[in-house]
Amino acid sequence: MPSQPSFTTPDAPVAPAQPPRHVLDPASGLAAWLGQRSQPEWRARAIRRWLHGRRAAAFADMTDLPRGLRADLEADFRVWTTSVAVHQRADDGTEKLLLELADGQRIECVLLRDGDRRTVCISSQVGCAMGCVFCASGIDGVVRNLTTGEIIEQLLRLAALLPPDERLSHIVVMGMGEPLANLDRLLPALAEAQDPEGLGISQRRITISTVGLPPGIDRLAAANPGYHLAVSLHAANDELRTRLVPVNKAIGLADVMAAADRYWEISGRRLTFEYVLLGGINDSENHADALVRLIGGRAALVNVIPYNAVAGMPWKEPTQPARERFLDVLRAAGVNVQVRRRKGARIDAACGQLRRAAADTMPIVSPHEASA
Ligand code: SAH
DSSP states (O other), X not given: OOOOOOSSOOOOOOOOSSOOOBTTOGGGOHHHHHHHTTOOTHHHHHHHHHHHTSOOSSGGGOTTXXXXXXXXXXXXXXXXXXXXXXXXXXXTSOEEEEEEOTTSOEEEEEEEEETTEEEEEOOSEEEOSSOOTTOSTTTTOEEEEOOHHXXXXXXXXXXXXXXXXXXXXXXXXXXXXXXXXXXXXXXXXXXXXXXXXXXXOOGGGEEEEESOOHHHHHHHHHHOTTSEEEEEOOOSSHHHHHHHSGGGGGTOHHHHHHHHHHHHHHHOXXXXXXXXXXXXXXXXXXXXXXXXXXXXXXXXXXXXXXXXXXXXXXXXXXXXXXXXXXXXXXXXXXXXXXXXXXXXXXXXXXXXXXXXTOOOOSOEEOHHHHHO
8 A cells, every 4th residue: 555645744764774875975974984093085086086086985995095994995985886687778778776785675776878968867756655656666656765775876877877978977866766765865965976086967957856845945945055956736626636746735826926035035946847747637728728727837847748658557648639638728828848759668757667577678788787
C-alpha cells in the first residue's frame, strides 16, 4: 500500500543507521578527519579534483597523495557506496543506471545526450511519498531519503560514462522522489556539483522539479534562489489535481501558484510548470483552456509531458490528435509551451519504472562495463 501522501512530514528516514561514509558527503567529516591527521585543508580539494576532474575510481589512483594517507582514506571512507545493478543504453545515446545502495535499496539515474548538452536526471529519495496516481516511483510509498553522498555518487557514476573530453552540463532533479522533501541532503550535493573544483555546473543549469510543496519552495527561495524551479501541475483545477496528485488535497492550487510566484519574484528566474498529459483524463480542450487561465499572465514555460505508460497502471498515453489540440489551445493563447521529447526508449519521464522491473526495452550493458 502506498504510504499516506503528506507534505507536513517530509522528513523520511535516512537509513542505514551507520551508512558507509562517502568521502564527498559533508556529513562524513573529511575536513575534521584531515585536521586530526595534521593534513592541510587543501587535501580535500585535491580529493574532489581527483574524483570529478580526473574521474579517479579509487583512493589508490590519487597518486599525489601520500601513500599512508591513501590507505587511511581507504579504511575510513568510500568513493563508491553504490554498485551498478543495471546499465542500459539507447540508440540515441541515453543511458540509464539502476544503482544498488549499501542497504540493498535501488534508485535510478539517467544521462541524456542532446547536441552539446550532457544532462543528468537524478533521484532524491528511494520511492516517493507524494502518491501521484500515475507515477511508478510512488507505488510503494517512500522508503527513505537519499544521503548527500548517494546523490553525489549518481553524478560521479553518470559522469564516468562520458569520454574524457566531455563534461556534464546540466542537472535535473526529476528522478525518483520529491526533492523538496529532502532539501537538507540535496542542497549540499548540488553545492558540490557547482564547486569549481567539482563539476562546476552553475545554478542556472540545475532544475529542481517539485510536486509543489509551498514550505519547501519558500525554503529553497530563502536558501538559494538561483536554481531553476519546475512545478508539476498536471491539472488546472483542485478537484482533478487532487485526484491525480493526492497531496494537493492539503495544499490547493492557489497556494502552489502563490509559492511559485514568490520564488519567481525572489529568483527572477522564469518558472516551468509541468503537465503530464494522461489520455482521456486531463487532455481535452477544456482542460487546456483551464490551464491557460491558471497560467494567466505569468512569464512561465509550460512543459507538456505525454504520459509514459506504466505497466499495471490504468492510465493511457494521449492520442496524437488530442495532444495536438491541447497544444494548439495553449499556443493560440500565447503560452510558452515545450513538449518533452521522448528519449532513450521512453525512459526520461518514466521515473521508477526500471526499479520496478517493468518492461523496458533498452539493451542492457553489463554492470561490469558500467562501473569500470
Ligand atoms: N517529485 C517531483 C519529481 C518527479 S519526476 C515532481 O513531482 O515534480 C518529474 C516529472 O515526471 C513530474 O512532473 C512527474 O509527475 C512526471 N512523471 C512521473 N511519472 C511519469 C510518467 N509515467 N510519464 C510521464 N511523466 C511522469
